Amino acid sequence: MNWLTGIVVYILVWWVTLFAILPLWVSPSEPGELGHAAGAPRRPLLGRKLALTTILAAIIWLGIYIVVSEPWFSFRGS
Numbered sequence: 618m619n620w621l622t623g624i625v626v627y628i629l630v631w632w633v634t635l636f637a638i639l640p641l642w643v644s645p646s647e648p649g650e651l652g653h654a655a656g657a658p659r660r661p662l663l664g665r666k667l668a669l670t671t672i673l674a675a676i677i678w679l680g681i682y683i684v685v686s687e688p689w690f691s692f693r694g695s
Contacts, residue, residue, distance in 0.1 A: 618682060618685050618686060623678075623682065626678060626681060627674060627675075627678045630674045630677050630678050630681070631670060631671065631674040634670050634673050634674045634677065635666070635667075635670045635674075638666050638669055638670050638673070639666060641666070642662055642665075642666075643658045643661075644658060644659050644660070645657070645658060645659065646658065646659045647659075
């Protein structure tokens with residue numbers, strides 16, 4: 618895997634991981650709160666979710682890199 622492919626794979630893994638993490642720790646706001654939509658979260662905790670997404674995406678990317686670069690799991694002829 619060259620560096621450009623590695624970056625593209627990391628970005629794709631990061632986005633998929635973000636959408637998996639976004640629903641975590643969501644508590645809806647009170648129904649009568651002014652300035653909030655009925656389904657809006659009370660505290661979205663986006664900083665925590667972005668940090669967790671970055672860490673998990675790096676771990677997943679490392680696993681993908683190992684599987685792609687190691688010879689023990691290859692479809693190429695020897």
